[in-house]
Amino acid sequence: MVDIKANIENIRKQIPDNVVLIAVSKTKPIEDLMQAYNCGQRIFGENKAQEMRDKHEVLPKDIQWHFIGHLQENKIKYIVDYVSLIHSVDSFKLLKEIDKQAKKRDRVVNCLFEMDISHEESKFGMSYEELNEILANEEFAMLENIRICGLMGIGSITEDREQTRKEFRELKKMFEDCKAKYFSDKEYFKHISMGMSGDYDIALQERTTFVRIGSGIFGERDYSKKI
Numbered sequence: 001m002v003d004i005k006a007n008i009e010n011i012r013k014q015i016p017d018n019v020v021l022i023a024v025s026k027t028k029p030i031e032d033l034m035q036a037y038n039c040g041q042r043i044f045g046e047n048k049a050q051e052m053r054d055k056h057e058v059l060p061k062d063i064q065w066h067f068i069g070h071l072q073e074n075k076i077k078y079i080v081d082y083v084s085l086i087h088s089v090d091s092f093k094l095l096k097e098i099d100k101q102a103k104k105r106d107r108v109v110n111c112l113f114e115m116d117i118s119h120e121e122s123k124f125g126m127s128y129e130e131l132n133e134i135l136a137n138e139e140f141a142m143l144e145n146i147r148i149c150g151l152m153g154i155g156s157i158t159e160d161r162e163q164t165r166k167e168f169r170e171l172k173k174m175f176e177d178c179k180a181k182y183f184s185d186k187e188y189f190k191h192i193s194m195g196m197s198g199d200y201d202i203a204l205q206e207r208t209t210f211v212r213i214g215s216g217i218f219g220e221r222d223y224s225k226k227i
Contacts, residue, residue, distance in 0.1 A: 002219035004035040011213060015204060022066050024196070024214030026051065032218050033059060043084075045212055049075035056082055068152075068193075068212055070124050073097040081105055087152040087193050087210075090114045090124045092134045095146060102145035110149050112193055115174055117153040117167040125153065128174050135182045148183070150191030150209070151175045155199055164199050168206040 008023070015021060023036050024045040033044060033055065042062060046052035047069020056065055064084040071088055079086075080101045089095050089111045102109045113134075116125030126134075134140055153171040155164045175192050183189035195203025197216035204211070 004032060004217060005039045007217045008036060008039055008041055011211075011216060014201070015211060019204065019208065020210045022068070022210055022212045023217050024068065024212050025055070025218065026069070026214065028218050030055065030058060036217065037063065045087075045214075049078040052083075053078040066210075066212075076101045080109060081107075083109060085110045085112065085149065087112045087212075088114045088124065090126055092137070092140070095134070096139075096143065099143040099146045108145050108147050110147050110188075112150050112152040112191060113148065115151050115153045115171055117171050118156040120156060123154055128177075131174070131178065135178070147188055149188050150193065151178065152193035152210075154196075155194065161199070161202060165202050165206065168194050168199075168203055168208070172206055 011021060020043060021041070022043050022045040023041050025033050025036070026045070026047045036044075037060060043064045043066060045066045045068040046055065047067070049067070049071065052065055052067060056063070065079070065082060066085045066087060067079055067083050068087045070090070071086060071094060073094055076098055080098070086098065086109060089098070095111065098109055098111065113131055114125045115131065116123065116127055151171060151174060153167065155167045158164065171194055172192060179189055191209045192207070193210040193212065194206070194208045195211040197213050200211040200213060
């Protein structure tokens with residue numbers, strides 16, 4: 001039996017006040033999310049747009065929903081009305097579609113660019129060169145319904161913790177370079193999202209502002225369960 005309350009309390013003891021804990025609740029049932037909610041957790045991360053929509057419809061409305069998975073353009077409509085932050089913008093085409101859908105709802109959607117720091121074929125993300133091309137594009141400056149708040153990255157699946165540290169440092173450097181070059185006067189460009197259940201301690205050492213923890217809170221995922 002997973003003690004969700006104890007897990008959250010233990011993690012909170014390890015992270016500083018300026019780091020945001022995202023409870024990654026993908027595939028988890030409503031009952032598990034409510035256990036986390038009842039001990040004060042208000043920020044949840046999902047990676048499927050329709051699953052997030054279904055949970056949003058039945059759970060308390062003071063929850064902040066973070067989308068952390070690969071987002072298809074035709075699925076934006078399921079989350080654009082209420083999503084607090086999209087971590088996984090991995091192309092200019094996707095960013096423009098988010099802006100388009102947000103404009104229809106008369107809201108500004110907060111986003112992070114997902115960077116490819118692991119260079120694994122199974123993962124999404126863009127190179128720093130691609131990011132520079134987007135930010136230097138005149139069309140980017142015309143987008144009025146998105147707000148770029150920082151960068152996100154997912155480390156390699158590896159037992160080599162120094163490799164993970166190297167990748168997180170690479171993301172931190174990209175963030176600092178990007179901040180200095182494009183967002184020096186934008187206080188909202190301040191977030192780095194890196195670190196999950198197995199490596200969030202390294203992410204904290206490398207000064208992340210978000211940690212995305214799923215199994216460390218809810219236990220291992222059971223894909224046979226429905227929400």
